[in-house]
Amino acid sequence: MPATKAYGAHSATTPLVPLTIERREPHPHDVQIEIKYCGVCHSDLHTVRNEWHNAIYPCVPGHEIVGIVTAVGSHVKKFKVGDKAAVGCLVDSCRECDNCKDGLEQYCHQGPTGTYCAPDKISGGHTHGGYSKGIVVHEDFVLHIADNLPLDAAAPLLCAGITTYSPLRHWKVGKGTRVGILGLGGLGHMGVKLAAAMGAEVTMLSHTPSKEKDAKRLGAHKFVLTSDEAQVKSVMGYFDFILDTVSADHDYNFYLGLLRTSGVMVCVGAPSAPATVPAFNLIFGRKSIAGSLIGGLPETQEMLDFCAEHNIVSDIELIRMDQINEAYERLLKSDVKYRFVIDMSTL
Numbered sequence: 118m119p120a121t122k123a124y125g126a127h128s129a130t131t132p133l134v135p136l137t138i139e140r141r142e143p144h145p146h147d148v149q150i151e152i153k154y155c156g157v158c159h160s161d162l163h164t165v166r167n168e169w170h171n172a173i174y175p176c177v178p179g180h181e182i183v184g185i186v187t188a189v190g191s192h193v194k195k196f197k198v199g200d201k202a203a204v205g206c207l208v209d210s211c212r213e214c215d216n217c218k219d220g221l222e223q224y225c226h227q228g229p230t231g232t233y234c235a236p237d238k239i240s241g242g243h244t245h246g247g248y249s250k251g252i253v254v255h256e257d258f259v260l261h262i263a264d265n266l267p268l269d270a271a272a273p274l275l276c277a278g279i280t281t282y283s284p285l286r287h288w289k290v291g292k293g294t295r296v297g298i299l300g301l302g303g304l305g306h307m308g309v310k311l312a313a314a315m316g317a318e319v320t321m322l323s324h325t326p327s328k329e330k331d332a333k334r335l336g337a338h339k340f341v342l343t344s345d346e347a348q349v350k351s352v353m354g355y356f357d358f359i360l361d362t363v364s365a366d367h368d369y370n371f372y373l374g375l376l377r378t379s380g381v382m383v384c385v386g387a388p389s390a391p392a393t394v395p396a397f398n399l400i401f402g403r404k405s406i407a408g409s410l411i412g413g414l415p416e417t418q419e420m421l422d423f424c425a426e427h428n429i430v431s432d433i434e435l436i437r438m439d440q441i442n443e444a445y446e447r448l449l450k451s452d453v454k455y456r457f458v459i460d461m462s463t464l
Contacts, residue, residue: 119139120139121251122137122464123137123248123250123464124177124441125175125177125245126176127219132433133441133442133445135464136177137179137389138175138245139242141240141246142253143253144190144255145191145193146256147189148188148189148196149251149253150185150186150252150259151185151186151187152182152183152252152461153184153268154184154268155181155246155247156181156272156273156276156277156458157179157445158181158273158276160178161445165221173234179244179248179249180204180233180275180276181205181272181273181274182201182203182272183269183272183275184202184203184261184268184413185199185274185462186198186199186200191463194225195259196256196300201261201262201273203262203271203275204232204259204275205260205275205276205417206223206231206232207222207411208254208255208258210222213229214226220416222258223410223411223412224410230244232244232246234246249461258274258414260418260421261418263421266424267279268358269433269458269460271421271431272433272456273431274421274429275432277304278311279411279417280304280307280385280422281307281311282311282413283416284360285312285315285358288383290315291317292315293315294354295318295356295357296317297314297321297341297352298320298321298357298360299359299362299372300323300361301328301332301335301455303453304361305321306454308362309321309334309337310335311423313335313336314427318339319336319337320339320341320352321340322338322341322343322372323343324344330338335432337342354375354376354378356376356380357377357381358384359376360381360383360385361382361386362385363388364386369382369384369392370395370398373404373406378402380402380408381403381406381407382406383406383408384387384406384407384408431453432454432455433458434454434457436459438464441459446455
């Protein structure tokens with residue numbers, strides 16, 4: 118599929134428009150996928166507008182990709198034509214460093230190849246993402262989707278799902294764990310669903326009282342309004358684990374106070390301003406702040422299988438491709454419950 122219809126931006130200040138990109142013909146280990154749906158991640162917006170200073174134009178975003186295999190290379194063993202398939206945030210890595218060998222390709226020492234706006238070692242150009250009709254990816258970076266997962270609602274699992282699943286698994290969240298989820302957005306709503314399915318006691322932490330009903334619908338057992346002093350006092354020193362999904366600037370120290378001894382707060386949101394955390398807020402209580410980045414390919418497949426077993430998908434709003442610029446503006450206002458997904462048949 119050399120010439121492929123897509124949607125992308127030509128600069129940081131112009132809207133996304135229709136364009137044509139080049140995809141390679143499948144190499145021996147490649148899988149060619151007709152993209153059916155692509156989720157819209159806040160990272161897409163940041164990158165298109167070059168807010169992280171990593172954009173390469175033309176920029177075709179999208180790393181929550183699901184579709185159907187339409188062709189495979191001669192040496193492909195993991196997929197066949199007609200299979201459901203998915204591609205997440207990565208399409209390559211060095212394969213040789215310790216992290217890659219451990220299935221932690223997201224932490225590749227040489228830097229993994231992102232699904233879009235990354236130097237493409239094969240073509241010599243740069244990668245283009247899922248806001249397109251199709252994609253060609255090495256089979257090692259393609260994932261299986263179970264038949265019981267609807268493709269449209271499964272798309273956000275490839276970023277929002279694995280971003281929240283990976284830290285929950287790494288810190289062994291499960292039965293008997295008291296988990297606080299900070300922020301009820303695209304990431305937070307997945308964190309609630311996954312932590313509850315793992316058997317944890319889940320509390321939604323929010324400054325918005327209207328989110329209590331939805332949080333409990335999604336699986337939260339408790340709700341704490343963080344602007345209510347009495348409610349906050351009732352959970353001081355309470356949580357084993359807090360998953361912080363908030364990307365807006367906020368005070369980490371406030372939430373460290375909610376951790377019990379040896380508790381950990383893991384940041385998966387990315388606020389723009391540096392945080393100030395006095396050492397004493399960590400020392401007294403042996404508390405930790407940590408970060409986590411998506412997941413490697415083995416863990417991402419594990420997450421998809423876990424979601425299939427527990428019938429977990431994202432809550433989505435399906436949009437047409439030509440609604441993407443409007444969707445970006447709504448994303449800035451948090452006007453979505455909880456993830457936009459593009460129907461690629463509309464491209």
